[in-house]
Amino acid sequence: QKEVEQNSGPLSVPEGAIASLNCTYSDRGSQSFFWYRQYSGKSPELIMSIYSNGDKEDGRFTAQLNKASQYVSLLIRDSQPSDSATYLCAVYGGSNYKLTFGKGTLLTVNP
Amino acid sequence: DAGITQSPRHKVTETGTPVTLRCHQTENHRYMYWYRQDPGHGLRLIHYSYGVKDTDKGEVSDGYSVSRSKTEDFLLTLESATSSQTSVYFCAISEGGRGSYEQYFGPGTRLTVT
Numbered sequence: 383q384k385e386v387e388q389n390s391g392p393l394s395v396p397e398g399a400i401a402s403l404n405c406t407y408s409d410r411g412s413q414s415f416f417w418y419r420q421y422s423g424k425s426p427e428l429i430m431s432i433y434s435n436g437d438k439e440d441g442r443f444t445a446q447l448n449k450a451s452q453y454v455s456l457l458i459r460d461s462q463p464s465d466s467a468t469y470l471c472a473v474y475g476g477s478n479y480k481l482t483f484g485k486g487t488l489l490t491v492n493p
Numbered sequence: 494d495a496g497i498t499q500s501p502r503h504k505v506t507e508t509g510t511p512v513t514l515r516c517h518q519t520e521n522h523r524y525m526y527w528y529r530q531d532p533g534h535g536l537r538l539i540h541y542s543y544g545v546k547d548t549d550k551g552e553v554s555d556g557y558s559v560s561r562s563k564t565e566d567f568l569l570t571l572e573s574a575t576s577s578q579t580s581v582y583f584c585a586i587s588e589g590g591r592g593s594y595e596q597y598f599g600p601g602t603r604l605t606v607t
Contacts, residue, residue, distance in 0.1 A: 425601050
C-alpha cells in the first residue's frame, strides 16, 4: 500500500513569512512528485513538479526533494493571504500513470 | 481548468437511482481519471482510462462503472446511488508519455444522495 503522509494542519503563518509544507512517502521507487493547491470549494491546481533530488524554484515557491529520506517539501516565501489554501502532495510511483495523494495541509496566512 | 469540463456541476438524487457524471476534455490527452474527495480521506481514485475503451479500477471502484467511447469523454456511472456516495467528484487528465505524469483537474461535481 503506497502511502503519502502530510500534516493536516492547520499551519498558520503571518503575512510575509516563509511557509514550510512537508510530505513523506512510503514507496522508495517513486519517481515524480507534485504539489497541488486547492482553494476551498475549488479543484486542485498543479503548482510545482519535481523529479530529481535537490531544489526547484518557481517564483515564490521552492520544492525540495530528498529521495534517500523519502521526503518532499514546499516552501512559500513572502506568504500572502491569497496563499491560504490546502496544499496536496502527490507522488507517482511508476504504475499506469496513477498518482497517490496525501490528505493535504491547510495553510492559513494571517494579514 | 486546462480544457476540462464536468457536468452536471451539482446534483441531488435519491438513493437507488442511477446517476451518470460526464467529463469532457479538449486537450486530446490519453489518460483520464475519476476521483472522489471526502473530508478525512483526501482524493481517492475510482477508475481511470488509458485510452478509448481501455479502463481499469482504482482503490474505491465498488458501486461505480465507467465508459470511454471517445478520447474526449469519460463517463462515471453510479448504478444505484447510496448515501455513502455523497461526495465531490473530480475528473483529471494526463498527457501520458515519458515523463508526463502531471494531472490536471476539472472543476468538480458535487453530488448529494438523499
